[in-house]
Amino acid sequence: MGTDAMQPQTAAVIAVGSQGRVHLHGYRQRPDVAVVAIADPDRELAESVAADAGVPAVYADHRELLAAERIDILSICTPPGLHRAIVEDAVAAGVRAIHCEKPVALTFGDVRGMRDLCRERGVQLTINHQRRFETVYRDVRDLVAAGGIGRLTMLEGYCANLFDWGSHVLDLLLFLSGDDAPETVYGQIDVDTIRRIYGATAETGSVTHLHWSDGRNAVVFTGRGPEHRAVGPDTGIVLHGTQGRIEIADSHAVVRSFDGASREFRSRIEERNRVDLGGADATIIQATTEAIADLVEALREGREPALDARHGVAAAELIFATYESSARRGSVRLPLQTDDNALLRGIAQGYWTPVGETTGTF
Template identity: 55%
Template sequence: MNDLHAAVVAVGAQGSVHLHGYRRLAGVRVVGVTDSEPDRATAVASGIGATTYAGVAALLESETVDVLSVCTPPAHHERIVLDALDAGVPAVHCEKPMALTFGGARRMSAAADSRGALLTVNHQRRLDPAYRSAREAVRAGEIGDVQSFEGYCANLFDWGSHVVDLILFFAGDEGPAQVFGSIDVTERRHVYGALVETAAVSHLYWADGRHATIFTGHVEALSREPRNIVVVHGTDGRLEVRGSEVVVRRFDGGGRRIACTVDAEHRVDLHGVDPAVIQGTALALQDLVQCLRSGAEPVLAARHGLAAAEVVFATYQSSALRAPVTLPLTSTDNALLRGLELGYWTPIGESHGTS
């Protein structure tokens, strides 16, 4: 079988993580890279025997790409993914969050479906062996019947997409029927260039009675904790996921810890990225390539990323409407941005960062 050709758009910190993953895949060769900083792209390309391109269009015109990684800030995801699918790329792996609007996320997913292409969103925690074991523990009834979930993170749009995705993961990928949320925008906070809320509370309700509450914001209590926390409450106990720690606690005094381990090959220094993220991304790319060859659905299929995006944008929509939102979400824009234009919030100051 001929080698599959891979390419990476944006080779900064997360792009270097994708390159690490590709280099460990037999039968996959990185043939091209592009980046907003040409010198960085040239340096990376020369080290792996790839070609540097001035932009995505030039890359897609010059190379036959089988797998494309999109590692840009989220503002560029929709355009690049749609261009790649239009060019006939059969598999695209996109960083989260999917897009700046729910309509953008829907267009990305629909374009992949209509072309018979594979689109995955890098919620790589679904591939963490410990998290998968934790989900099996929930399925096996170790904490009884699941009743509710809690989630904690810095913001809903970026970091929170992982928390929402994990709650849906532990809920058996059955989406909620309704979302009731409230957000605060006291400053214009940008994370990887995208405007996010200052703080939020989002309540999710399932038709079978399960519910979830997600809290976001830079409060002191959260700043002492891992960036993403998910708690699953059952009739006989609870499951706690706190960064690299997974604990099953039973009300009868029993329980266990599920070890989070990272293989030595992924314990490398890539711009300070968490080795667990490096390993998870490598596993995601491995799974995508295997599915491209077999025709199976990837673990990180776009439908999961779209489901997480729907909850995020439904929370923003609920806050703008001051009312619950029934899913499926019909609004296709970003109600946070719309609300700012309409004067629903009057932020003071501005910040830019990665959380």
């Protein structure tokens, strides 16, 4: 899949809300990439963003863009319900690499369908779990791999909801513990209110228990609503080992060894990434910029990118397995065999009786 090192690669961004502008920033840091177009149904927004970034072409629809432009790399920053259709259109148009925001898709069948299509057609597909590039998580991963807290035994995570925020937390639990899949998933969810997060239905609260064949376990809790944002960090992870533990909250980690020693890690931000992009945090901007640099280089070199779709699929599988376990009232052995979304199925079949509806990003 390598390309001529002297030939600039063309890129385009679909949807230029806050995260789309973050992707755009990432491509603009690459002298070997030319952003030739953006698409967004909000024409006024798209034209404003294009003017600020020096992007020559603006379209209201991604299909118009793909028909008119030759695109090597496409970023998809739309709500997840649109991802599979855009991926299919992009592959048909000859796009060589696709960088897709998370959550990957609304059903596990769509998640696998996107992965399988790109594999079959030789298209590089990456999912933007950009936190794998945050220095605090890389430092912690390296410490754990070197035995810094002994043998890893238990992992904990918490966040607002499983479908969106939990996508990052579950991906990081896999990243920090070696990227091997657990053996079983046991989950329980509640849907007392319909919560729309970026257009997708999310649970009101959940517990996910993961078990590995070597005895490791992990548990993830969700259920913090917008009213709790001032109470403490939005996300957190705790790693327990035989010789100590590590507590990670947002971009800060504290290592506590059982011998009394302690140390800290913090994410390090370059000044070029401290920019105003619609409210995006600087750590997100920097990590996404590094993720984009990696996928651009991977496309040139013909190697697997760090955010290869297999990682995004693995995290999504844990979300959909949690939903499936709750619907079954029993554990689910991986790999997950169902293609739908048991949360949506359960609502339709009356497993939960939600009252009211909220819409937001949390």
